[in-house]
Amino acid sequence: MFKWFGKVNYTPYTKVSDFAQHLRDGRLMGSRCSRCGATSFPPRADCEECLSGDFEFFEVSGRAKLHTFTKIVAAPTGFEDVAPYLVGVVDLEEGGRALAWFGDSIAEDEVEIGMDLQVVPRIFEESEEIKVYYSLEPPGTTWSKT
Numbered sequence: 001m002f003k004w005f006g007k008v009n010y011t012p013y014t015k016v017s018d019f020a021q022h023l024r025d026g027r028l029m030g031s032r033c034s035r036c037g038a039t040s041f042p043p044r045a046d047c048e049e050c051l052s053g054d055f056e057f058f059e060v061s062g063r064a065k066l067h068t069f070t071k072i073v074a075a076p077t078g079f080e081d082v083a084p085y086l087v088g089v090v091d092l093e094e095g096g097r098a099l100a101w102f103g104d105s106i107a108e109d110e111v112e113i114g115m116d117l118q119v120v121p122r123i124f125e126e127s128e129e130i131k132v133y134y135s136l137e138p139p140g141t142t143w144s145k146t
Contacts, residue, residue, distance in 0.1 A: 018057065019043045023121045023132050026143060028062050030096055031055040041096025062119040063139065064090035067097065069111055088136050090117055100134035105141070 019042065022029040031043035034054035038047050041060055046053050067089045075083035086102040088111070098119050102111065118141040124131040 020132065022057065024123060026121065028060045028119065028121055029057045030060045030092075030094060032058050039095040041092050041094065041098060058094075060092060060094050060096075060119075063093040064098065064117050064119050064136075066111070066113055066115045066117055066136075067091050068113065069102070071108070086111060088117070090119060090136065092119065098134055100136045103135040103137045103141075105137050 019029055029043060030039055030041035031045075032039050032055060033047035033050060033052055034056060035052035036047060036050040038049040039058070040048065043055070043057065045055070047055065069086055069088035071084055071086050072079070073084045075085070079085075086108060087099060088102060089097055089099050091097055100119055102108075103120070106117075116139045117136045118139050120135050120137050120141055120143045122133050122135050122143075
């Protein structure tokens, strides 16, 4: 299922592969360690606190604060047609961080460290393989697969 993201993993199996299916179904999920309760986003198969391999998925609200951002002008191969663009790293309310593109709903001159944002999963089903990514939108932006 991780093929929906493009090339991110060369292993045939991962314990967190259901993460991609949750995104496809319109749910943003993190993982919670069944032993110590530590949370992570993106989901981790093994807890970074106690190293336990037992976890459960939990739904993440997507509410976040901007940690840092950058403007990509000299884009990597395959992204030249969308440059320039902004990407940001956000601290999620439930814990963890996400890297995401800024959506068209936020003007570049409005972006500032510490601002409240909403992480929104996006899906391109028009292509042969589904592509999943996140965008950063104004707080309260909603989404759903259906």
